[in-house]
Amino acid sequence: MFMSKIRLDMARSSHLGVYEAHQALWKLFSDSPDRRRDFLYRHLDDSSFLTVSKRRPEDLPFVRRIEVKEYEPKLTNGDRVLFSLRFNPVIKRREPSSNGRRGRQVRVDMVQDERKRFMRKGLEMPPRSEIAQGVAEQWLEKREQTLGLALEKETVMAEAYDQSRFGYRGGSKDVVLSRIDVCGFATVSDAALLKKALFQGVGAAKGFGFGLLLVRRA
Incomplete structure (x- = not known):
């Protein structure tokens, strides 16, 4: 699994609504027309998102910056x-x-x-x-x-x-x-x-x- 912080180009992403954000994030992870959703995301501010996914997001022209790291939480009972x-x-x-x-x-x-x-x-x-x-x-x-x-x-x-x-x-x-x-x-x-x-x-x-x-x- 991967956790990514994604910042979109402000000129294209300023004041994204829920549906516009949904479309933008899908484009980063939809590598085929029949791809099923295998990622989660949270809208942090106007242009930033946090995602958890099985695959790395694509770096498309409307993306300003992507920071990706492997995500494998190490948690045990009692923590x-x-x-x-x-x-x-x-x-x-x-x-x-x-x-x-x-x-x-x-x-x-x-x-x-x-x-x-x-x-x-x-x-x-x-x-x-x-x-x-x-x-x-x-x-x-x-x-x-x-x-x-x-x-x-x-x-x-x-x-x-x-x-x-x-x-x-x-x-x-x-x-x-x-x-x-x-x-x-x-x-x-x-x-x-x-x-x-x-x-x-x-x-x-x-x-x-x-x-x-x-x-x-x-």
């Missing part, structure tokens, strides 16, 4: 680590059935879903950051065992929540992607499972810059 993750906070839910047909399955933004619950019950609405914190804790706790981590729950912090909306060629509706950046401390409970999560990513929308889990020894 205390600091983790960070950008994830897409969604749950799957079926729409109400109609005409005897089963409703289609949709992905629901957990933060917005919780806000709607407060409104339905006529409760005072907490700050969005507070709701995002609760969602992050719930989302991580559900996946704690499969991540190979024992979370120090009092250290988990949702640093940011926002939404991106974009259209794409051939699409009839805009795509809306929600994002929570979360960090905290944890203890490695299963190094093999953690390594799988580091290499394969966590959660939904990995092709759009979500799910890249990063850890370092605390």
Whole structure:
């Protein structure tokens, strides 16, 4: 595996949106038309990305600089680590059935879903950051065992929540992607499972810059 820090040409990459970033990164790793995604990435700023991949990225004309190193984390059970993750906070839910047909399955933004619950019950609405914190804790706790981590729950912090909306060629509706950046401390409970999560990513929308889990020894 390889970890790469990629900086694109600012003239071409200034203020890249989610979909434009997705297209740019795919070009660096799509060496054939039928190539399946085998990389993860995180958008760091306007022109910089961090990637984890099975192959080295290509150095194309719109790339200003690429720094590549082999990525083979050496972690053992019991290690205390600091983790960070950008994830897409969604749950799957079926729409109400109609005409005897089963409703289609949709992905629901957990933060917005919780806000709607407060409104339905006529409760005072907490700050969005507070709701995002609760969602992050719930989302991580559900996946704690499969991540190979024992979370120090009092250290988990949702640093940011926002939404991106974009259209794409051939699409009839805009795509809306929600994002929570979360960090905290944890203890490695299963190094093999953690390594799988580091290499394969966590959660939904990995092709759009979500799910890249990063850890370092605390």
